[in-house]
Amino acid sequence: MAPIDAVPKGYDTEAKCLEIVKYPHPALRRDNAEVTVFDDKLRQFADNLFTTLYTCDNGIGLAAPQVGVNIRMMVYNPLRSREDENREGDEVWINPRIVGRSDDLDTKSEECLSFPKIKGDVTRPWWVEVEAVDLEGKPFGRRIEGMEARLFQHEFDHVQGVVFIDHISDDRRKVVQPRLDYLQEVYLRNGGKKPSL
Ligand code: ZN
Numbered sequence: 001m002a003p004i005d006a007v008p009k010g011y012d013t014e015a016k017c018l019e020i021v022k023y024p025h026p027a028l029r030r031d032n033a034e035v036t037v038f039d040d041k042l043r044q045f046a047d048n049l050f051t052t053l054y055t056c057d058n059g060i061g062l063a064a065p066q067v068g069v070n071i072r073m074m075v076y077n078p079l080r081s082r083e084d085e086n087r088e089g090d091e092v093w094i095n096p097r098i099v100g101r102s103d104d105l106d107t108k109s110e111e112c113l114s115f116p117k118i119k120g121d122v123t124r125p126w127w128v129e130v131e132a133v134d135l136e137g138k139p140f141g142r143r144i145e146g147m148e149a150r151l152f153q154h155e156f157d158h159v160q161g162v163v164f165i166d167h168i169s170d171d172r173r174k175v176v177q178p179r180l181d182y183l184q185e186v187y188l189r190n191g192g193k194k195p196s197l
Contacts, residue, residue, distance in 0.1 A: 004192045007068050011048060012041035017056035018048055018067035020113045023183045027068045028114055029161050029196035035071050035094045038137040042073075046092050046135060049075045059113045061151050063158030066114050072096065074155035078148040093132040096156055099141070100129030106146075110154060110164045115183070118176050120168035124153050 005026060008018055021027050035042065045064075052067065053059050053075070061076030072095045079089030104126040111119045127145035130152060134140060144152055154164060165173065165180070184195055 004187065004190050005194055007070075011067065011069055012045040015044065015051070016048055018052045018069075020052065020057060020062070020066050021068050022187065023115050023163070023165075023180060024187055024195040024197050025068070025114070025192065026194040026196040027065050027070060028158070028163055030065065030070045031161065032065055032070045032072045032159050035073055035133075038094075038133075038135060042094075043135055045069070046073070046075060049073075050077075050087075050090060053077075054080075057113055061155045062113065063155045065158050065161070072159045074159055076148075076151050076155055078151055092135055093130075093152075093155070094134065094137075096130060096132040096152075096159060098128050098153070098156060099131055100143075101125035102127045102145075106150070108150060110150070112154070112164050114163065115165065115180075118165070118179050120165060120172045120176060122150075122154075122164055122167040124150055124167075128152060130156075 010016060011018055049062050049067065053062050060078065060080050063074040064071045074093050074096065076091055077089040079086045102125045105123050106126045107121050107123040109119050110122045126149065127143055128149050129143045131139065131141035157163065165176065187195055
């Protein structure tokens with residue numbers, strides 16, 4: 001097995017599931033590089049992110065740093081649930097930016113594949129105006145709202161090196177701290193050398 005802190009081999013050249021890194025893996029806190037090359041490797045990586053979400057794990061959104069690849073890229077599908085395997089909502093966001101946000105805020109419970117069995121309320125703008133480029137490097141943008149806006153902001157945080165526990169209340173943090181401590185123990189036991197809390 002590759003060292004736990006290493007970038008996964010073949011993530012952009014083979015069709016495969018990728019291992020989702022868990023707290024406190026340092027990839028969750030590293031700077032993420034702008035994507036400048038739009039080639040078959042990038043498309044393979046986007047496919048692999050969806051395969052990881054749908055085949056090996058079960059989630060609706062994933063950002064590149066969550067599989068140990070520190071670039072500004074994220075995918076999600078707001079139409080998908082465990083029961084509904086709808087691929088029509090598959091969205092790839094590369095070099096995403098938030099260029100506007102609502103004053104209206106919305107608070108809901110969030111969870112994250114990098115923080116198994118942890119939940120916490122997070123307050124976020126109800127809508128965001130966003131820009132990004134697609135897999136061909138072509139710019140696009142739109143306003144998104146509600147549940148999709150929450151999903152976008154959660155994944156966008158990952159691209160910024162921010163994770164949802166950074167937003168939870170101090171009281172909630174105290175409740176989930178034992179679980180975070182346990183995840184850190186697991187990381188160290190598996191040979192992790194650079195925990196980033
Ligand atoms: Zn997450």
